Amino acid sequence: MNTHTHHHLQSDPRINFFDLQAPGWERNAAKNAYNLSRLDELRARLGLRPSIDVVEVGCGTGLVTGWLVNCVQPGRVLAVDFSPAMLAQAQAKRLAAEFRCLDICHEAPAAGAFDLAFCFQVFPHFRDQTAALRNLARALKPGGRLVVVHLVGRAQLNEFHRGLAEPVHQDRLPAPHEWPALLATAGLELVRCEDRADLFLVEAKCGWVNQKGRMQCDKDQ
Numbered sequence: 001m002n003t004h005t006h007h008h009l010q011s012d013p014r015i016n017f018f019d020l021q022a023p024g025w026e027r028n029a030a031k032n033a034y035n036l037s038r039l040d041e042l043r044a045r046l047g048l049r050p051s052i053d054v055v056e057v058g059c060g061t062g063l064v065t066g067w068l069v070n071c072v073q074p075g076r077v078l079a080v081d082f083s084p085a086m087l088a089q090a091q092a093k094r095l096a097a098e099f100r101c102l103d104i105c106h107e108a109p110a111a112g113a114f115d116l117a118f119c120f121q122v123f124p125h126f127r128d129q130t131a132a133l134r135n136l137a138r139a140l141k142p143g144g145r146l147v148v149v150h151l152v153g154r155a156q157l158n159e160f161h162r163g164l165a166e167p168v169h170q171d172r173l174p175a176p177h178e179w180p181a182l183l184a185t186a187g188l189e190l191v192r193c194e195d196r197a198d199l200f201l202v203e204a205k206c207g208w209v210n211q212k213g214r215m216q217c218d219k220d221q
């Protein structure tokens with residue numbers, strides 16, 4: 001018997017891992033400020049503009065959620081995370097966002113509701129990346145966009161996770177050449193993939209199934 005047998009089968013050991021991380025998550029104020037200023041420089045390239053509706057996946061303690069609210073208001077921000085402890089800290093910030101405890105590998109936050117799905121510093125942790133992408137795609141409006149962003153390059157990020165303990169030490173960001181097929185399984189089309197020393201950015205566009213049952217994207221119209 002392992003220690004997890006009393007949990008629901010769907011449960012992910014990462015929930016407990018991130019719950020334990022939550023109290024100290026914001027301790028590096030300088031790094032948090034640096035990340036926010038870097039994201040703000042990328043604002044336009046990330047497609048953040050007033051009046052769009054955004055779902056932020058893996059919002060953690062809400063370190064960037066208030067910034068997202070500022071970028072898109074009067075658009076709506078739904079911030080989700082599967083760690084109750086992370087989410088409790090985010091909610092305590094009293095931001096003009098909606099918060100929900102949700103496992104993106106298990107369910108979509110909505111159907112056809114968002115212009116942008118924003119994944120900041122979270123994608124490698126999805127235990128089923130294909131399922132997560134399907135649920136993200138489901139949440140998007142036709143033509144909606146997904147961005148996956150990290151403020152370090154892929155090699156450095158994967159090396160960082162390799163140095164951590166279970167259950168996250170094998171969590172990886174897919175290589176640029178893997179993204180088109182990975183996205184396609186979810187009906188998403190790669191628009192851009194950048195992998196530099198100080199930035200990893202994937203941007204994808206949501207298509208939809210046309211009357212012939214084929215995946216269709218904006219550019220096919």
Ligand SMILES: C[S@@+](CC[C@H](N)C(=O)[O-])C[C@H]1O[C@@H](n2cnc3c(N)ncnc32)[C@H](O)[C@@H]1O
Pocket residue numbers: 014015018057058059060061062063064080081082083086102103104105120121122125126127
């Ligand atoms: C590395 S932290 C980043 C948090 C926040 N984005 C930040 O930059 O401060 C990853 C977050 O994603 C959440 N997470 C991981 N897998 C998830 C899943 N399948 N569904 C929802 N949230 C998830 C974790 O609970 C954690 O809060």
